[in-house]
Amino acid sequence: MDRVFIELCENYRIDRVTSALEKIFEGMGGIGSIVKPGMRVAIKPNLLMPKKPDDAATTHPAVVQAIAGLVQKAGGLVSIVESPGGPYNVSSLKRIYTATGMEEAADETGAQLNFDLRVERIDNPDALIVKSLKILKPLRDADLIINVAKLKTHRLMVYTGAVKNMFGAIPGLEKADYHLRLDQYDKFADCLIDIYLATRPQINIIDSIIGMEGEGPSSGVPKYLGVLIGSKNGFAADLAALSLINVDYRQVPVLKRAEERKLIQPEQVIFEGVDIATVRCEDFDVPALVSPSGMRLSGRLLSAVEKIFRPKPEIRHEKCISCGKCAEVCPPKTIRKGDDKKMIIDYSKCISCFCCHEFCPEKAVRIRKNIARRILEYRRTSGGEG
Incomplete structure (x- = not known):
């Protein structure tokens, strides 16, 4: 049985967040059973890009601060470790x-912000696709990893939470290589699962006090949910988060593939704490739940159908400031600045990974759908299978 602990947390006041987290850790046997004096503990938040906490695109600093305080109280040595999108460097x-x-959370607690840029290649025997990979050395060297995700929608993978958050263990622009090589939904989902299995966070917390709906993971809208979720099993934590926002887990590639790989048995997951039915959000806006990857096709035909149905990014030139961030993070390098200084996408090479949409600081990239996609696609605003 995998246990998930769901606790009410009305806002980001540090006392409220700490109290909710204490209850979650108590359900796991107490923080003292997890963290021993002198243990090196890496907190791995979601720091997608330089966004303000109120934008709900990143893990809220109050959650990180509260976890750091509890770990330190148990005698642990805390560092905050992340590789955001784009270049991985000190600046x-x-x-x-x-x-x-x-930075403020670290100042309040004395936790160390990581600036160690070293990486280490490791073998991953439990992997299906990613048998060997480079991860951040500070995560590799930690005695304990606490994975602190943010509940958000995701244009490529439908939802992002605990399992996908460990993609940030891959250094900088090396993430782009995975997007480029694994441009089918299920294959990329298997890649994310493999990375999670390689990094093996022992504790998974999902910041779902305020999540992000709509055009996530960076351009969506903050949505109040009012709970924190915790589990030793990241797949189970994600299952609870999807139940919270009323989405069938089988519509989410990572959870669908995890069940097929027998890494999660939903019927064996127990939710404890607050009754999730009493806090469930019935109208959480989740675009792009319908995907041709669910069709029973194979080989070249599946690839052809996916290319036809896949939406494409489109630059909104009235908002674009030509900063070049989209070109910087584009895996196939299909975006460039034209003679008129406007950004241009070469759609013949575009793999629809939506990194440009994800990392645009001006929300100047939108998702364009073809007619067939618009007919078949819907927005999830209620539960069940649609």
Whole structure:
């Protein structure tokens, strides 16, 4: 049995967040049973890009601060470790830490912000696709990883939470290589699962006090949910988060593939704490739940159908400031600046990974759907299978 603990948390006041987290850790046997004196504990938040905490695109600093305080109380040595989107360097990390409130959280607790840029290649024997990978050395060296995700929608993978958050263990622009090589939904889902299995966070917390709906993971709308979710099993934590926002887990590639790989048995997951039915959000806006990857096709035909149905990114030039961030993070390098200084997408090479949409600081990239896609696609605003 996998246990998930769901606790009410009305806002980000540090006392409220700490109280809810204490209850979650008590359900796991108490923080003292997890963290031992002198243990090196890496907190891995979601710091997608330099966004303010109120934008709901990143893990809220109050959650990180509260976890750091509890770990330190148990005698642990805390570091905050993340590789956000884009280049992995000291200047980028400083900008991210400041904008997202992590610098302040570190100042309040004495936790160490990571600036160690070393990586380590590891073998991954439990993997299906990613048998060997490079991860951040500070995560590799930690005695304990606490994975602190943010509940958000995701244009490519429908939802992002605990399992997908460990994609941030991959250094900088090396993430783009995975997007480029694994451009089918299920294959990329298997990649994310493999990375989660390689990094093996022992504790998974999902910041779902305020989540993001709509055009996530960076351009959506904050949505109040009022709970924190915790589990030793990231797949189980994600299952609870999807139940909270009333989405069938089988519509989410990562959870669908995890069940097929027998990494999660939903009927064996127990939700404890607050009754999730009493806090469930019935109208959480989740675009792009319908995908041709669910069709029973194979080989070249499946690839052809996916290319036809896949939406494409489109640059809104009235909002674009030509900063070049989209070109920087584009895996197939299909975006460039034209003679008129406007950004241009070469759709013949576009793999619809939506990295440009995900990392645009001006929300100047939207998702364009063809007619067939618009007919078949719907927005999830209620439960069940649609």
